[in-house]
Amino acid sequence: MLRQLVTGERVRIGNPIAIARLGLLRELTDQLLSGEASRDDIPLAVAQIRASATPARPSSDTAVAHAVAAAPPVTRRVPVLPEAGEDTVTTSSVGYARSVVARHVPPTPAYRWPLLERATGTETWVKHENHTPTGAFKVRGGLNFVERLRVSGVSPAGLVSATRGNHGQSIAYAGARGGLPVTIVVPEGNSPDKNAAMEGFGAELVVHGSDFQAATEHAADLAAERGLLQVPSFHPWLVEGVATYAMELHDRVRDLDVVYVPVGMGSGICANIVVRDFLGLRTEVVGVTAVGAPAYARSFERGEVVTTESVDTLVDGVATRTPDPLAVAMIRRGASRIVEVSDEQSLEALALLYRTTHNLPEPAGAIALAGLLADRDRVAGTKVAVVMTGGNCDFPLLRQALHDI
Numbered sequence: 001m002l003r004q005l006v007t008g009e010r011v012r013i014g015n016p017i018a019i020a021r022l023g024l025l026r027e028l029t030d031q032l033l034s035g036e037a038s039r040d041d042i043p044l045a046v047a048q049i050r051a052s053a054t055p056a057r058p059s060s061d062t063a064v065a066h067a068v069a070a071a072p073p074v075t076r077r078v079p080v081l082p083e084a085g086e087d088t089v090t091t092s093s094v095g096y097a098r099s100v101v102a103r104h105v106p107p108t109p110a111y112r113w114p115l116l117e118r119a120t121g122t123e124t125w126v127k128h129e130n131h132t133p134t135g136a137f138k139v140r141g142g143l144n145f146v147e148r149l150r151v152s153g154v155s156p157a158g159l160v161s162a163t164r165g166n167h168g169q170s171i172a173y174a175g176a177r178g179g180l181p182v183t184i185v186v187p188e189g190n191s192p193d194k195n196a197a198m199e200g201f202g203a204e205l206v207v208h209g210s211d212f213q214a215a216t217e218h219a220a221d222l223a224a225e226r227g228l229l230q231v232p233s234f235h236p237w238l239v240e241g242v243a244t245y246a247m248e249l250h251d252r253v254r255d256l257d258v259v260y261v262p263v264g265m266g267s268g269i270c271a272n273i274v275v276r277d278f279l280g281l282r283t284e285v286v287g288v289t290a291v292g293a294p295a296y297a298r299s300f301e302r303g304e305v306v307t308t309e310s311v312d313t314l315v316d317g318v319a320t321r322t323p324d325p326l327a328v329a330m331i332r333r334g335a336s337r338i339v340e341v342s343d344e345q346s347l348e349a350l351a352l353l354y355r356t357t358h359n360l361p362e363p364a365g366a367i368a369l370a371g372l373l374a375d376r377d378r379v380a381g382t383k384v385a386v387v388m389t390g391g392n393c394d395f396p397l398l399r400q401a402l403h404d405i
């Protein structure tokens, strides 16, 4: 009987919310049958289906889809993000995120590179997050965020977010897959390469304001005007998605002593902390940021949010002035330390990664290695991982970096 309802062979429920839930249940059944989801995913998926409150999009011409299409139109309001906190991220929610992300991002490789190990003096594993459909780990968070919206029943007219680059590509990519139009606001003078990439993934690009703060405020205005949902730069649903790479890393490599991870808004480092804790490992999680963008390093030291007036670094992925309070609390509890490196150290690490792996990172994708090299004496002889978080190196910056080195 349930199976017939789910497949649409039998429809006895007229309430649109119930019909929408049936649609979600049908998707879950399909995923279980195809192996995309496992038995472990069922409790979370059912809880999310129960929590859903608005009709899903019709996805086929079954009787269920006809009934959804015939349901009265939903009035659009400015959408509100459901409450989410640190305890939103659980082993089963990350397990569910894994099945969501895996539909678009095959597990990325983690390799040892002998020439790199000679330079670091450690057993060094590089987690290649430069090999995702957007060239950076961020896409994992975006995909999970859009899926979480869908199962929560929040159906905005579209998404809007302010960004300098990889976050915007992630939301553009994920929004397109989830059928949500995406508007990305960037400040004036943002990298033309990154702007082009976001448009390439289907986003409408709006250039506004002289810095990231002004772009963020404009994104909030657009959200209110157009009924869009503003995607924050840090959120537990982003952390859940990003945590999927940390799971892959520990699946691949047992007993890592240290993982070095860049800190921008904190989704990467928080994801590594929660996964380490879920798995009950002793692995140290060490954050790396730029000397010219010390907001997270100072916040970590003081145990409270410390903002800075400006940033001065070419490592754009970590150029943060205003940390997120939840991220600061999680990092404070779970990270061993935050290493600060100069831009010269990041560029040297970029060149070293190119020479020893022939992968080209962007500066933020190389900064974790710069942190390891700065810590060389401390971790000599241990087993470490560095996350190459992205490979979207702007061409003018690459030309300048190669010229300067």
Ligand SMILES: Cc1ncc(COP(=O)(O)O)c(C=O)c1O
Binding pocket: 136, 138, 166, 167, 262, 263, 264, 265, 266, 267, 268, 269, 316, 317, 318, 362, 364, 365, 389, 390, 391
């Ligand atoms: C390539 C790359 N690495 C690292 C970061 C920092 O990540 P998070 O904001 O999760 O701390 C970013 C942020 O945009 C990035 O683009």
